[in-house]
């Protein structure tokens with residue numbers, strides 16, 4: 375995403391023209407995320423342009439969400455480093471919401487760069503990634519683990535002669551050591567947070583984690599920049615997470631043989647992606663040193679060929695037979711996190727009853743079914759575009775008597791959803807799967823709005839499985855030649871059927887489902903089916 379004004383009709387009243395705290399004049403909306411909107415503002419006295427992030431008014435009645443929103447500001451402002459977005463102030467809006475003020479960035483995030491350039495040559499990757507590492511080095515020194523590093527959270531701006539100056543942002547689910555456990559219910563053991571494509575094996579299992587999750591995520595970002603795609607992607611989040619746990623990444627130079635990736639750079643990526651955190655770089659300082667040493671004649675960093683326990687997929691799946699996770703025995707470096715806090719972006723994973731509650735066994739059931747490097751297909755897609763579902767794993771899972779998993783990251787309701795307990799939650803407390811049947815005028819992929827993970831296809835008789843929820847989940851319907859359609863569904867019935875009409879491209883670009891609340895021009899008449907037919911936007 376570039377930070378050009380977009381989505382002017384996003385959630386919440388438009389504050390354009392308002393003066394916040396008597397000094398921040400709101401000029402225009404720049405965009406909207408899961409928690410609220412970001413505006414361009416000007417300081418009325420010094421006339422400096424700033425960005426103001428305002429919590430969506432629909433969350434202001436929730437003290438826990440207000441707290442989480444402000445935590446992003448607090449955590450970020452604790453880090454003083456030029457590659458970290460600068461937060462300068464916070465306050466209340468006239469309508470009772472909260473906001474924080476940050477430097478205004480003019481540029482684009484690395485997701486946008488990847489979408490346009492597909493992949494990035496090593497010298498440029500080196501320059502970008504070293505800055506990302508420096509930002510995280512400073513965060514870690516302040517006792518903060520980011521935990522949600524991905525290209526979307528790395529902005530490139532022009533500073534001086536450098537068109538690739540990096541700013542790291544979105545510390546929304548950062549862990550602030552010794553500050554988080556405030557007795558207000560923000561900290562819960564065993565929750566899983568982050569974005570599946572960038573999630574370390576220990577995060578994926580809801581285990582204790584520390585700054586080395588950021589090392590892993592930066593390794594994935596490096597891989598993606600160099601190769602044009604992430605090492606592990608899959609039909610659904612459970613499978614993706616399983617691959618992080620069990621599958622070895624295909625080495626970058628095999629993945630992109632013509633990308634002229636130095637062997638030493640490849641070794642850095644593979645070391646950052648070691649399953650065992652003890653085998654990764656232990657600090658960002660170490661990782662920076664290795665990156666800077668590439669091309670100097672220094673030896674490549676050592677990568678250990680890990681003996682990754684894999685499940686026996688020939689037998690029927692049994693959680694009891696699941697092998698233990700990769701060892702995470704090394705003493706955690708500083709900025710350790712023993713208990714992940716409740717997140718702005720909790721990850722939901724469902725399996726029949728619930729994958730996460732069942733623990734590792736569920737991941738074994740899925741990830742273990744894919745042999746090799748974790749390929750779903752060999753098709754090289756544009757960066758960040760998920761592959762077509764392979765079918766193989768799901769079929770094998772079915773054959774093994776295991777229901778297919780589905781995963782969803784919260785978008786609209788971030789933080790408002792009860793996060794799934796990864797460990798001790800008894801199975802009878804686990805949310806169930808809701809099956810969504812989509813009827814559309816053209817077959818379309820159903821993607822998660824946050825990371826574009828593929829959940830399935832419309833017009834598929836089997837439907838798309840989502841974790842049961844009483845709150846809306848944001849999805850995007852994507853079909854070639856048609857404008858992407860953002861929708862929200864509330865998967866709180868065993869089976870639900872929705873009908874949409876996608877508009878041909880050229881007829882107004884990307885549609886926002888949210889706009890359809892009144893006069894839903896995209897929604898076809900009800901199609902019938904084995905459950906009630908509802909406008910998902912009326913479920914809010």
Ligand SMILES: Nc1ncnc2c1ncn2[C@@H]1O[C@H](COP(=O)(O)OP(=O)(O)OP(=O)(O)O)[C@@H](O)[C@H]1O
Nearest residue numbers: 375376377404405406407408409412425477478479
């Ligand atoms: N400091 C900033 N300067 C300029 N534009 C910004 C700044 N921060 C955010 N934006 C713009 O505002 C949009 C919304 O940002 P926000 O952080 O709310 O969303 P997000 O990161 O997409 O979502 P989420 O909060 O769910 O992770 C971004 O896409 C970006 O274009």
